[in-house]
Amino acid sequence: MTRLDRELDVRNRYMTDDEIDALLPLTGYEIVKAPEGYEAQQQAHRMSVNQAATPLGETTGFSMPSGGATPAMMAGLDASTAGLSDAGTGLVHPKYGGAGDLPDLRPEDVQHFSALIQVRDRGGDVLRFGRGFALNYSVKLSSFVRIVMRTLLARTGGETDDNLSPEEAKERKVMALLLKVKNGTPQMRKMAMREITERARQFGPDALFNQILPLLMSTTLEDQERHLLVKVIDRVLHKLDDMVRPYVHKILVVIEPLLIDEDYFARVEGREIISNLSKAAGLATMIATMRPDIDHPDEYVRNTTARAFAVVASALGVPQIMLFLKAVCQSKKSWQARHTGIKIVQQIALLMGCGVLPYLKQLVDIVQFGLGDEQQKVRTITALALAALAEASFPYGIECFDSVLRPLWRGICEHRGKGLAAFLKAIGYIIPLMDAEHANYYTREVMIILVREFSTPDEEMKKIVLKVVKQCVATEGVEPAYIREDILPPFFRNFWVVRMAADRRNYRQLVDTTVELARKVGGAEIIQRIAEDLKDNNEAYRRMVMETIEKIVDEMGVQDVDSRLEEQIVDGMLYAFQEQSSDDTQTMLNGFGTIVNCLGVRIKPYLPQIAGIIRWRLNTPSARVRQQAADLIARIAGVMKLCGEEQMLGHFGLFLYEYLGEEYPEVLGSILGALKAIVNVIGMTKMAPPIKDLLPRLTPILKNRHEKVEENCIDLVGRIADRGADLAPPREWNRICFDLLELLKAQKKGIRRAAVNTFGYIAKAIGPHDVIATLLNNLKVQERQLRVCTTVAIGIVAETCGPFTVLPAIMNEYKVPELNVQNGILKSLSFMFEYIGEMGKDYVHAVTPLLEDALIDRDLVHRQTATWATKHMALGVHALGQEECLEHLMNYIFPNIFETAPHMIQAFFDAMDAMRVSIGPCRVLQYVVQGLWHPARRVRECYWRVYNSLYIGAEDALVAFYPRIPLTWDGQDEEQDHPEVPKLGPYNNRYWRTEMDLII
Template identity: 65%
Template sequence: LVLSLFSLSRSTFSAFNRRRFSILGCSWRKQLSFEYISIMANIDPEIAKTQEERRKLEAEREGVSLTFVTLDRDLYGGNERDSYSTSIAPNDEEDPNLDTHGSLVAQRLASFTAPKSILNEVARLHSEDDDDDGGFKPRQTIAEREGEYRNRRLNRVLSPDRVDPFAMGEKTPDPSVRTYNDHMRETAVQREREETLRLIAKKKKLAEEAAKKQKDSAHSKKRNRWEQDGGAETSSKKAKASDSVWDATPGRVSVGRRNRWDEPTPGRVTDSDATPSGVTWDSTPKGYATPTPKRQRSRWDETPATMGSATYTPGFTPFQINLLGAMTPDQYNQARWEKEIEERNKPMSDEELDAMFPKGYKVLNQPASYVPIRSPARKVIGTPTPMTTPGYIIPEENRGQQYDVPPELPGGLPFMKPEDYQYFGALLNEEKEEELSPDEQKERKIMALLLKVKNGTPAQRKTALRQLTDKAREFGAGPLFNKILPLLMQPTLEDQERHLLVKVIDRILYKLDELVRPYVHKILVVIEPLLIDDDYYARAEGREIISNLSKAAGLATMIAAMRPDIDNADEYVRNTTARAFAVVASALGIPALLPFLKAVCQSKKSWQARHTGIKIVQQIAILIGCAVLPHLNSLVELIEHGLSDENLKVRTITSLSLAALAEASAPYGIESFDSVLIPLWKGIRSHRGKVLAAFLKAIGFIIPLMDAGYASYFTKEVMVILIREFQSPDEEMRNIVLKVVKQCVSTEGVEADYIRSDVLPEFFKHLWVKRMALDKRNYKSLVETTVEIAYKVGVADIVERLVNGLKDESELYRRMVMEAIDKVVTNLGASDIVARSEELLIDGILYAFQEQTNDDANVMLNGFGAVVNGLGQRVKPYLPQICGTIKWRLTYKSANVRQQAADLISRIAVVMKQCGEEQLMGHLGVVLYEYLGEEYPEVLGSVLGALKAIVNVIGMTKMTPPIKDLLPRLTPILKNRHEKVQENCIDLVGRIADRGAEFVPAREWMRICFELLEMLKAHKKGIRRATVNTFGYIAKAIGPQDVLATLLNNLRVQERQNRVCTTVAIAIVAETCSPFTVLPALVNEYRVPELNVQNGVLKSLSFLFEYIGEMGKDYIYAVTPLLEDALMDRDLVHRQTAASAVKHMALGVAGLGCEDALVHLLNLIWPNIFETSPHVINAVMEAIEGMRVALGGAVILNYCLQGLFHPARKVREVYWKIYNSLYIGAQDTLVASYPVFENEHTNVYSRPELTMII
């Protein structure tokens, strides 16, 4: 029994079991304790000591008290070590020889599962839909989207307002206002502090490393423990244990260790075997009840016994009794501690204070506003409480309590987010405006307007933005920016909110103008982070704000604000400052900034200033592009000394700036770089790593600027370094090397033989490796460089070296090879490829096409199509094998494989026609016809696309299956709502209707017409366009009557998009079958008293006259009465659509003698020029423009003259708008129409030559 119990680990006993064994008082507990101690004696003394202390604490905490009931912690998760593993299973270690999937049974079970693609798709859908908000993901804030580097913007603080020296004139600035000198002094102190901290950290690190090194050298020779005798071991352990005194445990009297079996039995007064226990001031009080033998009971039914008791006598006044027995030890200790603290810290009496202080002190009266501190909750325990407690009282409801529901804001303000309360909380104060000061009223007004801009509806936002703009100078720059800029520094800001607040700053900058000078640095702190944002539009917004700010504040203020940040210790601040300076240079001109840049770039105080100054030049080149050419010499002279700077970072940024300048000025400006060629050349021979990469990048951009002879020489010189760096393991270096090789090879003057003999072998040996296919950036650069080399050396050399890679075991590498071959063959053709390479190419492409497993199949498909189309008729011997592969893959179980096979047919159908394989194409047509029942819409769309390609190539008569069998099978497919299926199916039907309508009966075409009406609802514009064109083909085939009846009935539907497409289809039918077949029905349909039908007829007329053009002269008089009625209708849409029809009519019949009808219609259009609806007024103005083309400018001028000088401003505005457009469109014709004035003494207005011509 002892051995079996001892084999259990100590930690497996819960506290509950320990107490049970302790209460039982087994007679063999001492023996077990001694055996346990003897076995544990070999443990390190430090460990044993720690375990002993832990057991002692556990015994004190977890002993069962007879005076009060404690909760069993085991039942409520109180044991903290239960979650630890107490033993190691024998099979936990993995056998390296076993497969990672587990046992053989597990492997067999793993094979019976869903396809991997389906599992991945399900996992992806779950990951997308697994959202706490029911599938609606919360908007991501800017701080969450940005990385650690960009989030440094939150570490910057808004500096205090600065003095505006231009506004003060000759006055001495107020000492309380922050000046430029103050800011520079603070910046210097901050820089010195950070440098000192950096040196301290560095010194500390060096000291630690030296100490560690010294310690390692001292313990380099370590004795083997088997060589040490026991005495030495004991003494060494004792010495080691006594090294630390402060945390040592006091020695014990007894030799044996205390064990959980040694605890005394509860209820016994004395125990001769027990170790005497010490009394400590914080120990738990023991009970004084006399122990009485009794039966074993559960402690749950025990009543807590008090340490002292008193009989309760009911009375009128409840009194305090001794409740210490019901206290927990923690409560008792807390009560003692509180009492002792209060005893020691009680306030002194006046007598005690008089005795302490000398004479002369007096007692002051407390202020009227003084409120004494209430007793905290921790002191409640010291307050006497009555024995009886009052009954339960229903708490009163707090009406002002907020249950996470945003309160309604007064004044129609929008809702307020929780994070907005710290900025707009003052709006919730219920204070009357009359009680506020003017500044407070202004502040509340600004906050209300900003809240509307940030969280309001579009209408509220527009109104608030206009008020902020109009009253900007009234509000003042200080109150505005002090409220706007903290909002932009908010960590929870979203993109939309930032856009709106930046728009506010942009608007008020125009109004405030020079008043923004004291706040320039504040604005820059907020706006500069936009310059490095991922979003292009955010960067454009930031550039626009800084540009407007620099124009408003002036160059001197901008330099004064940003100068301290140029040599800031934080690289983030220097980066954004350089970009902001580039924007200032583009706004105010580079020449104005050159003196400042010269001083910064040649700074002797810090390398950070030189680095930032040279980076400003780089950002200027990137920002303004070729506009840098007039200043190229000056900019190169500014930074050329940086190539020999003592700091490597300055050299790197200098070479990158030269690269940016050369890229911006290409293909001009080589003369400006003469002075830097020698330092660059020396640099690429002496540097390594990132500095070498930057130097190579600069040379790579400068070489294309050279003449052919110089470019050839320098390319050969630099190619030695580039070939050496082909083997570099650094990804960034490889990327730059590929870019430089591409630039050098594309330069005129570099010979193809040199590239073929010296560059290609090393290029393919070191760069065309599998590792390059893993990195997307290098993958793309390698393919582009290979294509550029192919332009120089020809397609044969490249394909010959790449073709073996199509059978590589790595799919990523095969895809990279296929993409390179695709681009090379597409751009250069395949005529240079020899027969052997041709065979290897087709074989490799077939292998790569069949072995692909990745979802991205377009690369292989495009490459296959490009090679087959490039080879042309040379591919005829391989077509049976290719078609066999296609047919086999059409039967594959994977939908992606079937889709790819069908897509390949559409790519190679033209080549099969060129090779005369019509029989093979007909066979493929029959195979595809059998797959029209495909259930996957993507595959079905590809099958229809392949059928369309075969029909286009082989013709209607030779098509198998025959058209009369194929078209009825397509009719039900038109109901499919998948876009790809709809688009390919309608294209195929339209092609058949165009070329082979006679093979299908008219009844089938009518069925298709009804199906096509549903396709007018498609979301994709290409589908709707193909549908209306198909209506024209069908009408041409079976006549317009039946088709037109179907379309006219469709004008009655409610959906606007459907009606618009129907009107377009009617116009196409009219164009295809002549207008006289359609116009009578349209004019008759206009008599239907239904708004949608009449609008549809008018829109059909508009499209009809747009399509038929000059043919409209025969029908203009027939539709004039209809247009008269429409132009006089009360409905705005009628007049708008009729004006649009008049515009197209006038443009079509210009110069064909229909001026009388047009003047009549102009008289009906002219009264509509005062309409306020934007759509109507646009249609009317366009109709007048059409009349100007058909009638001439003189007629429209006569209409204009009557209102150009009208007394009403709104009338004049409309007429001048018409006159301005007339002046732009018919300026020459107006000269003859101006009124004739009589000559004056000095001015002659007569134009005799013009009069003679007229």
């Protein structure tokens, strides 16, 4: 029973007669007896709790518990444990003191972490109350017991490692760290995870896996907790290495079920752990451990074992496991072993994809004997394995399948049911590998069987038949005339029926196959067969038809669609659009928009009818219908402009303008999107209503905090500011600037990006001074995201209006003695130089004193941000004659080489790369070469890291600037008399340089 179930049982239990008597008068009421034979229907797992209701005085819905039966007791704790728990929450406080503060234990955790709440005296004896003193639901825990427990804990000082043996202390330590990982705060969890990883070999595999594996097998474990514990196993495997070998089987028992989990990320985690486990334990250990499960009678075990073996093969290499696979797949002992071995090959193909190509021939040879096996399941899995190998090797490797083509063909003629489906699937994946001539021959031959199976009632067979038809039709050698005459009639007769729309998997496969047929025979040939079905009574079927037509039209256009078919399509489309009743409106909307846009000017005769339908749907009381109508306007506005219907667009603009008071945010967002589309196509001057009337209505909508409304509204305002800023008074734009500041707090990055771009448009329209004043005031707020977005906006304003209009105000604001403001100014300079590029050459001398001041500041963030700004400035002014200022700033940046903060390290190395580009690798080498052979290892590491980066970026350019290292033999050298060269013996290798080197 899960924790949630237990809480529900406690809260929703039946009241006892005593509790009802305490609430209601004893007289004036009569207890009604239940009819004879009546039995209350309730869930079986709730019966025990409901029948044993808590008596009066315990936890009820009308009185506060004063120490009664808590959820902790219901989890099976005795009195000593329950006395340490919160009466209201059931949380138990661990008393182990050897690992710092520990999070509370939930009732379901006690069975795994009970050692953390035991108390020992100085002699090492466990002080726990016996079961004779345990509470049941009718006895309260007295205050005396609580006082005794607290006294004992005070006497012992809490549980520490001093009272435990070394093994027990290690076990308790691991248990406490796991509790922090499982129930702790993020900071606590991070520290515990790091300690477990670093001390894994010290703790040993016994202490770790004896605690972790039972926890993972717990039925009450939540997904997040399982993810964290799996992460612990993954990390300790790297540290323990071959020490994990005795625990391989236990780990696999816990991890293998993850390989078939519904959650994709759980499957990825399982594969990663088994991969690391195989690298740590070795192939021999993995095979010896999993070998007994290969012929296990339970198919579930064999399935997970096959998947685990595939992961091992992927991690250690397929050649390593090839001989083992050959032996298993040809086993005479049991058909289960052969089945599992062939399934391993299938899983290897699915897992590695095209990585199986080097071993394709060997893998096909290993499994080919399964096609003639006496067991039906073995033959089926062999065909599926060949299908997986062919799919993974597409479009190569047809020669590797020569040996299996004849058995596959024979199997197609002999099998029925699931066996036939598997063989068809294998043929379907092999045919695309063939050349055109052979593909055409095999397609014609297999199509006879496929057409026969068109009418099968088996849903799985239908899906495979559709997939094989799609693959065969897509090959080059198949002729359109053959498809048109022999395949299309039975295909549409058997598959394009209402029943196919009910099954989502077949629905998707049918649409894809029909689109593939249209690629061969032409879109009009397919559309004319299904256009009338747009008026079918079944809505799901109409949606399937609309989606198919949309994909065909979008991919192949409407050039081959005649006027009669065009009329059928539009008529059916309008009918299907108006007859929607389900919540899935996106399919019809996408189809309508795609068809109208593909028809282009051919849709003009139908536009009045479409406009009438849209206006009517905008007036309906259903919010969903109004939203879809507004979205449709946004989709077809461009086509209406193409057809010359600007007046109709103007009417739509006025119509939508009246709906800006819409109360549903989803509908309002769609209306704003439609207005934005209309403004884009007809321009600012022709917009109806005029911009001077529209903009004041949009200003209050900027305060709406719905994401869709925010995004569409800010996009519309930005478009107006970019193209028609002069159509609104400056006062309105100032008001909008203040509202835009709030949008910089939006969670969605697209909204923040649109807001900062709009600041640039407004600044360009009304001048940067008012906008910059607003933005600089915003640098004083505490919220970091707001300040970052403000600095980006300042950079965009500088790029839009010119740096000279913004830089004086920015540099003057740097004088404000406030950390956030100064950091914001430096970040603004960074963004500004990133955006303006080469324009920055005129402002290098102006900002150098400011950057110099920031680079010598004691605050790390100051130096970091100034380093980023210098990097962007250096990259922008490359080869523009600013090397003197850059080298001056380099003198202030280089001392940060020994910083340990990750962000500062990244900023420093980026600045070094920028300096390598701007002032040249020679100058940077002169800074670096002096520390490459420093006596201190950590100092050398810093310098060598810079040198490696320099070498990667400018390997050829460094050759001319390496220092001269003279070599002497027995003191005889052309420079032996040089006064600066010391004599070291027979070999004299000493780096030295003269002033002439530095000048060069």
